[in-house]
Amino acid sequence: MSASPIVNVPGCGTLQGVQAEDQPVVAKFLNVPYATVPERWRPAVKVVPWNGIRDASVQGPVCPQPESPNVLVSMTATNVDEDDEEAYSKVYSEEHCLNLNIFAPLNQLEKRSRPLIPVMVWIHGGSFKDGSNAMELYDGTNMVAHSIKGLGRPVIVVTINYRLNYFGFLSSSELVQDIQSDKRLSSNNHEKSVGNWGLLDQKIALEWVRDNIEAFGGDPKDVTAFGESAGAASIGYHISIPAHHGLFQRAIMQSGTATTMTAGYAQLEGQRRFNQLCQHFELNKPEISAAQKIEMLRKIPAKDLVKAGGKNVGMFIPTIDNVLIKGDVREWSHDPSRYDPGLKSAMVGDCRDEGTMFVPELGASSLKKWPRFKARYCPPGEEKEFEAIYGEPKTNAEAASISAVVLSDVVFLYPIHATSLALAHSREMNQSKEPLQIARYHFDRPLKIVDDMNLGLGAHHAVELPFVFGPGMYLDMLSEEEKALSRRVMETWILFAWGEVTRQHDLKHGLASLLPADAGVKSKEALVFTEECTVEKTLVERLDTRTLSFWRRSEAWVKRRLEERSRDRSQQARL
Template sequence: MAGPQVNIPNLGRLQGMQAENQPFVAKFLNVPYAIVPERWRPAVKAAPWTGVRDATVQGPVCHQPMSENPLVSMSMDGVDEDDEEAYSRVYNEEHCLNLNIFGPHDQLDKTKNKPLIPVMVWIHGGSYKDGSNAMNLYEASNLVAHSIKALGRPVIVVTMNYRLNYFGFLSSAELVQDVKSDTRLSSTNNEKSVGNWGLLDQKIAFEWVRDHIGAFGGNAKDITVFGESAGAASIGYHMSIKSHHGLFHRAILQSGCVTTMMAGRAEIEGQRYFNNLCKHFGLDKTELSGAEKLARLKKIPAKDLVKAADNGKVGMFLPTIDNVLICGETREWVHDPSRYDPGLKSVMLGDCRDEGVMFVPVLGARTLKRWPRFFAKHCAPGMEKEFEAIYGLPKTDAEAAQISAVVLSDSVFLYPLHVTSQALMGGGATGLRKEPLEMSRFHFDRPLQIVEDMNLGLGAHHAAELPFVFGSDTYLDMFTEGEKALNKKMMKVWILFAWGETSREHGLRHGLNSLLPSDVGVQKREAITFTEECTVEKKPVERLDARTLAYWRKQEHLVKMQNEERARKQRESRL
């Protein structure tokens, strides 16, 4: 079969390739959707090209720190940092905004007059710090092939890169002033947003898909976005930022939503990262003004800048409450049905059984010595007895780690997903939507056998479902026979969701009562559960009981009040 080509009106012609082991699948790599003209400024849409553009080689990704997690590692093994040409093929600040597109080869033949098919757009996770569409984990050839050969429901899959860490999510008082004073930027189109460049990159990527996916045989009016962790949180932001409504029609949020990656403030959370950057480069030891510090940081090579995140003092990055793109406290957003895109047709949200375990070393209490600090963060004054009644108190290091894992699962993943589900369903109840939203919940309970054999005690950990969603060759070779079968079942659910069929089969059709935990007397078995035995069953929707939900509602309210009081004192101190 000849190498596929596609002519994209108003852009140019692409030369793609046939997927290595899937002759029915065409791949187009490194398709530019935007470029970065200047650090800490909005990206601009990619310009047309002349001739035939080679789309057979993976494009560069955003510079990122080394990761200890092999699932997201983008280490430079085999890349000479001093070889600028080779290095820039892997990491490139200006040209990292590209797409990989996987689709049925048949769809490119315009003589067959085939109907347009659904499109699935993937946003990778990685704490807004690392990850990319270059990872073998997200190679979508087998997912597309399964949609064609096994289901007769072909889809196109698009995986995007976007700016990360210091390049996409840095904010500070200095940056706010710098952007505010830039007369080249318009106050419209969110050009003066600060600390949210990665989210704005994603928006441009969606606009590219909307405008050009028809050339690949995709239906721009039937787009499903799916993402995990920070990728799922990104979807939550797009669903609840009015100027981003209409970018997609269906959404799958895997282990995340807005309050999983809660937007910080430029002058507090963002400022710490900026100050850390200045300290790393010795700019804090001089009498430089904020503008001078920023000017020097802009001149530091990207490969050196990103190393500042390798020093152990920088964990995850966050979007920013900049009062341009993101206005107000996101703890309030998540409960407000009026914020969510009324044009959404269906949403599926879900979690892994042991989400919190992986985060205990960084966010939890591995020992009793670390417990008091963890406890103070997750238990507001006056709520001690309620916390103990639900979670207990540790007497050993092992118990401290175990309780930390459960608390992190509940507070960072399960509770935010629950209240997001409530708000989404509430839009129909309050008359905000013309048509009812079809919504499904899923739980993933299968630990990866290869990880279990390492005796790491991670269980069905955060991101454990990803190999099963994509089924790339790298992970197929690691699966047991049962896991291979589960991979096919999971791909089917995701593909049929993009076709509007999973939601009809498993949708929550009983209103808000379907979201309530079983101990309040509502017995609905509506969630799609991928079990430890590699089966797919319907199980109870919620894993939080009424008492636990009430605890986190109260905790959320108290933290909000504390933040408001802190902000009030800061305002008074500036007067």
Template sequence: MSAKFRGLICQCVITSIFGLFCADLVAEPERPVVAVVQGKLRGVVDRGLRVFKGIPYAAPPVGERRWKAPGAPVTWPGVRDAAVFGPGCMQPSLPKDYFYADEPPSKSEDCLTLNIWAPPSSHRAPVIVWIHGGGLGIGSSASPLYDGGNFARRGVVFVSLNYRLGALGWLAHPALSAESGDGISGNYGLLDQIQALEWVRDNVAAFGGDPGNVTIMGESAGALSVSYLLTSPLARGLFHRAIAQSPNARAFPELQQSVYGMPSAEQIGAGIARAAGAADLEALRALDVDALQRAATGQHFRPQGTVDGRVLPAQIIDIFDARRQAQVPLLAGFNSGEVKTQLLLLPKPPSSADVYTAEIRKRYGDLAPAFLRLYPASDIRGSMLAALRDAVYGWATERMVRLQAAAGQPAYLYLFDHCDAETAARDLCAFHASDLPYVFGQIGPGASLPANWPRPEGAADRALSEAMLDYWVSFARSGVPGGQGLPEWRPYSKGQSYMHFAERPVASSDPVSGMFEMQEELVQRRRRAGEQWFFKVGIAAPQVPPAQSPVSLSGQ
């Protein structure tokens, strides 16, 4: 019996002598202590789970360590408190009415921490490592949406992490390359993720997890990060399955040469340094973060990976084509209404169906008939939304799954097409990231969602969420998504099979018939012509290059 519990008994006895009633004799649960490589951690018990937050997995990337690969985490004496999240990585504040606004409680350059939700007792449990989205420029593992409790209640050790964002995480520069032992720069946020996976490998067994069964999982920029990790040799062997929710597969800047109409990554970084008035590397490292962010915004900097020959050895699309990606089971999908919350990416609609048709024929040439079958003039708005969705998310997702299957790996595709009552009333059905409340079990009145999001809470919403959680956990455990009483989710290799998450899960095949074939032909033509194949589609598309040989898509 603990001293605290004995004290409560004594207090009750004493108060009863004076005629008082001791109604509740409840001892606080003992806070769990776990030993990791750096020292001991004291977590908390939350609804029966062991939870540890704010665990440093790398040395703070501040001062002279700004824009360097993450260093080994520091050790500490005694027992470190792990009851609260660490600060989010530095990022701009967003307007409160921005749809995806989800401000972290605090921000700092010293932000490389992770969090763990573990069952009350487990041994060699499957591990999921969650990588948050946010365009590689915003976001935090402290978002209540990413609470890992529902995964841990199903027997998973769930890990979420922070990684460097914006220019601090993704800037390349000639001087940074020169000081690097490998002659490269950029990709610091990706190196953070790899360091976190190494920490998990070395420490997750202390929490009851199996370091030999780790699934990486991310959405949007987190799914893009999953793609990076699949293609980076430095991450090889650190994970054993992958889940990518709404990934993309655009071309990325190369370190020292212009490709696909983009300047080199070093040129981009040098332009930001000039705009910030930083004449040398010392001045660049001394910049106030706000000044750096203003300069990056003024130069229209897009945080993204750099093809440097080492961390990212080649374009994602080329690595998958050569089957040089990690050979692991893959589960990936996209949402039917992805771009309904990304309308700024759409051009102004044409004035009529005739104008729409004429523009498509002019820009797409011999591919126009296939394009118009998929995205007809009879529904201009719906067609514009679908065409952009497929160009950014649909084609990339199906391509990843297709090529993983072609490499002999189990690969599973899904289309999230569910719409709750409030989301339907706001005409946002299956918007980008709307799958997340279902995957994390954040359904109902007590759900923790970003302030501006609809709140699903119907019985069908709860049932679909339970099914998706079961599928995701099953995949993490065995590499096969399944669940008691659920439809069989067949691998994509079985006749282009996929799972359609609408009112309920329905197994089907060929999610958007003819889409992949048309988009793939379009991408290959732009790729051969040295053009970027991202974003500019439909009536905003540049002229499509001609085919090298006659192509027929009439059967699609």
């Protein structure tokens, strides 16, 4: 086959990709459109078939997004002159950002008689605020090459874009009213969902893979969705929203589940963001109606909209809209009956120092900020229990370090445990004869290059990503030991897609694997990617019984508090 492989995708059109320069066994098809955005704050529509041969050799545009203050994210950011309209539109496009990249074994395209192979669909993280499939960090070339040459277990990797920040996850009472009044939309297929457009984009992308990946030699009935942070949270939503069931058969959730980024209320969290936009663009005048605010905001250029919140815009979250998400995720994430009965296996894990990166934004970087931080998570009357578990800081440094541990537990470890437990019971609820296979992992290896910066982040949130993909630029930054570990990590992820991880590592995937740290059992059920760059097995849950119990009570308290505030706000709006 030539260096420009061609694939005809029935119902879509013909694509001409490119053979990877450094890995000639891999074919790349970039900027494959799966949908378009007809109008801001409206559901995407599936792409119209194209005529002729579409060039799929160049990266497509991504969703407009704010500049990140995070040094690690900024290292991967694309710089473009905002005043150069033509250059900007090639990198960022609100209308045409819904594209995906496909990395496939070249010989799968050459010999159509070959058996179909597993497919891995990557959903990137970024706090639902930033990130894209254009980041070199998510180049699937080396991962696919390793699946072919290193393992003899070839896979296809697909990386998708979806709408972010103000375009994909904004909500407010005005937006609810706006979409409910649109008679063009149907109430039967979630078209009137508000603040969840990014999740709906992902659904269309996964449907595109299901319907079309066979043209590339992929098995549409053997799809693994894998994602990190907001991407992992997205997968948590997909497997627990009935209308999204059946999109994939396996799931890898890296540092997150649905309750890591719990959906908020349009009249609370969403309204604050909407009001901030209106204030920034001077639309908070009494003579401007709700409908006029929406109309004016729709006309604001995308690049100006993302700049409105500045660098510290913070994370976005989905919305409880009573259409797609019909209740508080904190409650139904514990319900085993909600999870996709067709899910065959799940691998869920965390990084050792998840919380350190979030202390400046969410933690207590000083003693002065500690009381407010503690009050956010500690229910009234539970202060002594909180102090017994985490201690009480006496210095600014202690406030920062303790809040990092608290954030690790409440945002990542506890949600991962709760979701894993519900998944373990899900087959019982669905009366399935075969148990859902569950694998758990911990990632303890800091990146040497980041450690050398003396940032004090440790094995921080997202530290595993260069190891999962092993992309060229990042691979050059790894030590020889880290390169070897990257091959082991890729092997684990690829074998999971082949349904072989639990067998290869002798994991029993039963409820015993979810026992807390103080259970006193000797069975070893989790994979640990150690600081020494080895792969070991250990007990799964790093939280003890007391800590898990505390966060269950805290979660219920937060849920009640937000429900009461939401009801009060709704009553005030009706007066």
